[in-house]
Amino acid sequence: MDYNFQEIEKKWQEYWADNGSFKAEESSEKPKYYVLDMFPYPSGAGLHVGHPLGYIASDIVSRYKRHKGFNVLHPMGYDSFGLPAEQYAIQTGQHPAITTEENIKRYRQQLDQIGFSFDWSREVRTSDPNFYKWTQWIFLQLFNSWYDTSADSSKSIDTLVQHFEAKGSEGVNAVTSNEEDFTAEVWNALSDIQKEEILQKYRLAYRAESTVNWCPALGTVLANDEVKDGLSERGGHPVIQKKMMQWSLRITAYAQRLLDGLDEIDWSESLKESQRNWIGRSEGASVHFALKDREDKIEVFTTRPDTIFGVSFMVLAPENPLVDKITTEAYEGSVRKYKEQAAKKSERDRLADVKTVSGQFTGAYAVHPFSGKELPIWIGDYVLASYGTGAVMSVPAHDSRDYAFAKYFDLPILPVVEGGDISKESYDAKEGKVINSDFLNGLDVKEAVAKAIAKIEEEGLGKGKVNFRLRDAIFGRQRYWGEPIPVYYQDGVPHAVKQEHLPLELPQVDAYLPTEDGEPPLARGHKWNYDPEKGVVANGEGYPLEQTTMPGWAGSSWYDLRYMDPFNTDAPVSEKADAYWQNVDLYIGGSEHATGHLLYTRFWHKFLKDQGIISQNEPFKKLINQGMILGTSAFAYRVEGQNKFVSRGLRKDYKTIPVHVDVHMVNASDELDVEAFKAWRDDLAGAEFISENGKFLVGREVEKMSKSKYNVVNPDDIIEQYGADTLRMYEMFLGPLEQSKPWNTAGITGVHGFLKKLTRLYKNGADWNISDEKADEKELKSLHVLIKKVNEDIEAFSFNTSVSAFMICVNELGVMKCNKREILEPLAVLISPFAPHLAEELWAGLGHEGGISAVPFPVHNDEYLAQNSFEYPVAFNGKMRFKEELSLEMGKDAVEKHIMALERTATYLDGKSPKKVIVVPGKIVNIVI
């Protein structure tokens, strides 16, 4: 065999491992380039052909950059804390660390086979105590920080305490849930416990009673991004709302910076848009409405202060604490009933039930700040307690939800913006002239918004305000297999575990379930107390440790930094490593992390930047989302009620049910291996098959790759049959990296054949056959067209088109029977990022030693590309009719003259004289008749 890929690939993989070919240099004169893949969670199922897609693309870039003279950091590791290993542990009693270790071994084996140029010496695992020591350390920095909005930066909590001691809360501009002002005297007189209660409202990692997403089936809380349509993202279990004491991270402090930062990074527009939606900035005003006959006020947030004269009632969320205070005696019963009803509804029901209007009058009235009119106060579950102030001013004429509410309960609808018909629906558009609105009359909506805010501020009724939809991130999980939160409790007050006692390692437990009392699994640890002098001690001594662990995204929020300096024992990353590597130049991974990992990571980096740990604002300069590789399922058509199958073309004649067929039993022409199919399952053994033209054909459909659809293709099988280089090139050839596309094993023969063809340029049978003759013009042109294209394509991440370009060039050289060193040497280097094993083999065959990976990448020479003639398409009224080869040196006029003199031109003119002749040199001739 002239292309013995199995032997070649094994040989060079060993060579790379033995020579440490891809070790990134600590420091270097070379410019740095950091290419990162989203590290995988090592699941038990192993990789299917969809997983390596992004890794192949990043590997091509890494290898290309090495050829271009960069010091490339291209690491890999494992996001090894997670639910599946824990659930397996619950079922079997096996420690999740063991399962994880086994899965990692399998992953490593699969990854190694594909020939990636990872620097494995820097491997990280989030579940490794040497790694999570620093995850815990970062958590403690967050715990010890508050956010100063005046400086727009986080600061040490000590600075806040000093301020409180000297001046109380006056002059503090912080992101906080604290609403009560106090003086220095009051502060200094507080007990430690009371002080800590207040500080918790400022810390960036804090404990608070908050409504959380509780998943009873998983026995843990979930972050907002882990819940989809009221179900847990993992497992699809129902999620309910529950009030719990929870650790949270104050990501909301960074909302504006997270939003602004998007403008300086090269990410896809759709991804940025997802993050913008998630952060959900809206501008408006907060306005205080006084209550009739009471001291309290209702504060609302509105984005439409211009419609303030259209307010005809107020609505509070049922959970709003004000409700109980203001409800009049006569309505107490019905309000209580409504609240109970609302509390019973799960988030999911509430979402599903958007169309049903419900609410209850409280008996109380607010007073319109400008008109003095009395406004009835209602409660309704369309108002959310967790957004804004949990209260709205209702402008039914210009808000569809308020409109529905007003119609249902027959409340007044007052139009204040011209331009819509409000007899059937509200007019929500922000266009038109304001009417019926006193000092706002005659203004455009935009002007009215500004004027209304100015007036509200002037009268002390409120102020302009920006609101974000982003919520603080719930950080505690009632699980075993995660990073322990390094906190202990003294008199119920949380204290940080000392740095010298980090990592706080997971305790040994006898089972991985929550306890019978519903406490997290860590409560089963027999040695899970803490003494600030001694560290972890047995229960009964010292103080109790926190029992929840960190969520899956904790470790992944900073792992990119650890690769820069994986063995550092003094810091997550050294100043030197940070200064050299800075941040990730190219990050490739799936778009499913848009509002989870990618947002949290940006948050942690901004925080670490504030702390002076790192120098960069953003972790990932450029990000590409690789598309999903879908499966091409195969179906056999079973005749309803019979054990009989009909071929695809005949199924119209029968009533059939499609049955999934394992794609491995179908060939490239969609023919089913009937014998294999019969042997597949007992019930099929006696089946009858009706063929067409002697063939039994299956139907095809594109679906997500999944075991249950029998359409999963394993890379190991592909590598076994065609080799890793073929797999790599075929995955790239399938289509644009960012696009989702179906896998079809049938097409792979094209790429495999190409690699064989390439080999044949260098070899004659088993022997190397290379000539030192000078290359001719045509050969050089073919090569240099390719050099130019490949360079451009890699820079543009358009790998599918470079594979085509390789095919075109190799086809051309094959026809010319070119075996000249002058052509074949650069060709081997060009293809090395794509098919590295074969490239190494060819390079060695050309007589080189020392490997190909650092050989400079070819640069094209324009001289060889220069054309002296061009085949002009000649079009009449824009329709191409014939072509004429002309010298490119001919000017416009000369071309026109030549073309007009042609006999063929005369035929098409058919006696008419052209109105106009357009000549675009080197492009086209168009004759307008």
Add this chain to the structure above:
RNA sequence: GCCCUGGUGGUGGAAUUGGUAGACACGCAGGACUUAAAAUCCUGUGAUCAGCAAUGGUCGUGCGGGUUCAAGUCCCGCCCGGGGCACCA
């Protein structure tokens, strides 16, 4: 509902950003080599009409308009697929 994407042969996809639509590959059809198969190589392959044929005509990039000598590409209005957000005031 709002926001991002995308829509090109039987299939995956190209098209230098306004200049020959369908590169490259799969599949299909035919042929060469072979006892045969595999492998390899060659030819054809958007639809449709006319012709024995070389060839020629018409249509054709989701739909309907428009700009232009020229539109897959630009503009206006729709339709459909994929994704994000969503009683967010």
